Amino acid sequence: MTEALLDPLPGLILLPLAWGIAAFLLGPGRGAAPAIVTLSLQFLFCLQLTHQVLADGPATHPVGGWGAPLGIDLMADGLATAMLLLTQAVALPLAVYARAYFRPGAPEARHFWPLFGLLLAGLNGLFLSADLFNVYVTLELVGLAAVGLVAMGGGAGQIAAALRYLFATLLGSGAYLLGVALIYGSYGSVSITTLEPLVAAHAPTLVGLAGGLMLLGLMLKTALFPFHFWLPPAHGGAAAPVSALLSALVVKASFYLILRLWLGPLAPLSALHPLLPWLPALLGTAAIFWGSWKAIRALRLKMMIAYSTVAQLGYLFLIFPLLGALGGLQAGIMQAFAHGLAKAAMFAAAGVLIKATGQDTIAGLAGAAQKLPLTLFAFGLAGVTLMGLPPSAGFLAKWQLIEAALGQDCWLIALVALAGGLLAAVYVFRVLRQAFLLTAPESSLQPVPRSLEWAAFALASASVLLGLRGVELMQLLHVGWAG
Amino acid sequence: MSTGLLFALVGAALFPMGVAGLLVQRHLLRRILAFNLMGSGAFLILVGLAQRQDVADPVPQAMVLTGIVVAVAATALALALTRRLYALTGRLELPDVEHD
Known part of the structure; x- marks a missing residue:
């Protein structure tokens, strides 16, 4: 024992x-x-x-x-x-x-x-x-x-x-x-x-x-x-x-x-059959566009994040036509890490916002940035990873995906990855714009424990900082790779 | 035809019936029963297909025992949730998905 x-x-x-x-x-x-x-x-x-x-x-x-x-x-x-x-x-x-x-x-x-x-x-x-x-x-x-x-x-x-x-x-x-x-x-x-x-x-x-x-x-x-x-x-x-x-x-x-x-x-x-790996990639593409569209239209904050998960899962399936080389697998696992850390941070930040404002619509977030700057910063950092901006792990994942796609002449996949990043920017900025609206000072927010904000922030910064330390993770994937 | 193959064929008939029930039925108890039918179909195939020359293979039987424990646990959870939903809403059907 x-x-x-x-x-x-x-x-x-x-x-x-x-x-x-x-x-x-x-x-x-x-x-x-x-x-x-x-x-x-x-x-x-x-x-x-x-x-x-x-x-x-x-x-x-x-x-x-x-x-x-x-x-x-x-x-x-x-x-x-x-x-x-x-x-x-x-x-x-x-x-x-x-x-x-x-x-x-x-x-x-x-x-x-x-x-x-x-x-x-x-x-x-x-x-x-x-x-x-x-x-x-x-x-x-x-x-x-x-x-x-x-x-x-x-x-x-x-x-x-x-x-x-x-x-x-x-x-x-x-x-x-x-x-x-x-x-x-x-x-x-x-x-x-x-x-x-x-x-x-x-x-x-x-x-x-x-x-x-x-x-x-x-x-x-x-x-x-x-x-x-x-x-x-x-x-x-x-x-x-x-x-x-x-x-x-x-x-x-x-x-x-x-x-x-x-x-x-x-x-x-x-x-x-050479077209078989394209089936998951096709469904993944549909997931990216449909999930992003629903996230852009969502009225409730957590529904928006949930639909963003549908979209982000789509990226994981874009790698299937590229699995002939290790680069495809590395892109997929990097995306799993980036999304895992960023989405945990985003839901954690959303939990703080919902506790503080007492409701969960995006429209009701007005003025939250003045009161909860750390939480909004965490939400923004997680958003940076989802959009795939440097130096985040999301950027590294997209970079590797595009590199693997262009290396294997699958430029369509590269296009989808870029379009998905733009759509993610639309739904992340929808929330941030609302939160940074200036409101009358009497609008009151419930106090929230600081450890909630710091936990969300720790997850969000991990999702960004991993982009700088991605080499170790990539080395790990070499172990046991047969192809 | 060997007994094993007969088991497997019965299982192959039960499994799609269970899947269809799970997808088509709206009454929650019927869906839970359909899930059990589906599970039994898979278990019959697992035991029946592995049985060669009428000599029973013990490994799939151990697997099916484990599978039955999992299915009982899942059924219990589904029944508990169904009871709770009935207590809260008075209905034994899932409400339509709200479009948000």
Whole structure:
């Protein structure tokens, strides 16, 4: 047990599980302090793992010493380690934020900490899974915890959004499970590394069907256009720390799986037809334009940010025609980091603005900049990342995407990326313009805890500063890259 | 025809029925039942397809046991949310999406 806790691989799953259960035992609304302390430890574990993976290559751990195929193997290559790093980097400031956001004893915060712990255990488990069935179980854990978090407010709108989300996520994982069943029936294995040569050697039609089902189910869970219908009510209706977690991390988990399948076991199938990788890119393009349009027209602040998530997820799918070279993958993961940090910051800043003004329309933000300059600065910095202005991580992601696109003669993708940045500028400036309006001094704002503002600011500055330190992240992705 | 293949074919019939129910039905209880039908279809395929020469493979059976636990948890969560929605609105259908 102690040995397992010192190894980062099982530790990253056991620790959040432990503080989630501890928070449940402590009672409703409690457990913030152990969560924050353990999250810091998880973050250190992640840094240690990053160091280890960079030095010695992919790390593995057979759970309980059993080993595959009888037991479960955990595996961390460069891609998985990068996603783990993003998860802990977003979760830690959000935990500090949530501690100040939920008043002690507030009914809407009764189950936040246990669900948060379970969500993180599921996410970390998902990134570390080395077989398709373990992925299914962690996918469901993440989905159920996320639905619980959406329903936490307890209002009719939130319950309806949670149910709609639950049905979407169950349908997605059901399609994925059927794909796993067909693959096991064809090859008698679910290990990702074992499957790769088997599929490459012989792939009957049944496996093509299985691959299609798995990718379709995961796209539904990633809310790729036109499967995004469940996302805006769920992300826009939940409490601010929950929206931040869902938009920054949960949708990235299923994207990571699509990437892992596409580059791994399903690679021989996606190479069958040259136009196949253009299908996700086409849907991504539609997502960028539709999501941005809805964000520009949204009346409520959190709905605007939720539709912006629909648009930003579109960029992640633009990379699929470019995955022949490492540059495409690097652009996608950089975009996942940029959006994860910036969107968490934006929802956190929106939570401050909503608490201060007591309402959540964009029109009602007039004068907020005079009273809450730090929050508005955080919102603006996050906006800089979403628009892709230098020196932010968003700029680096777009730069790499455009470079990879032009290098492979896909200038259409470069055009879409540039147009999306302009559209993002329109919806970010809509909010900022309103907030910087001068109002009569009697308009009063509720006081908000300073730690809320600083947590939002920390996330936003991380999303910008990562642009200056992107090289390390790019190196990490070299580890385990097969192409 | 072997028993395993028969199981898999029944599963292949159940799964799309469940998906259709989940998409088309409006009554929440029917949708929850449809989800369970879909899950059972996938489980039957998982067990049936892996069974060669009528020798049972234990690995997919362990997987299906895990899958059943997940499905029970998901059903319980869906029922709890449905009850809550009924207590709040008196309806067993999801309201139409508000356009914002």
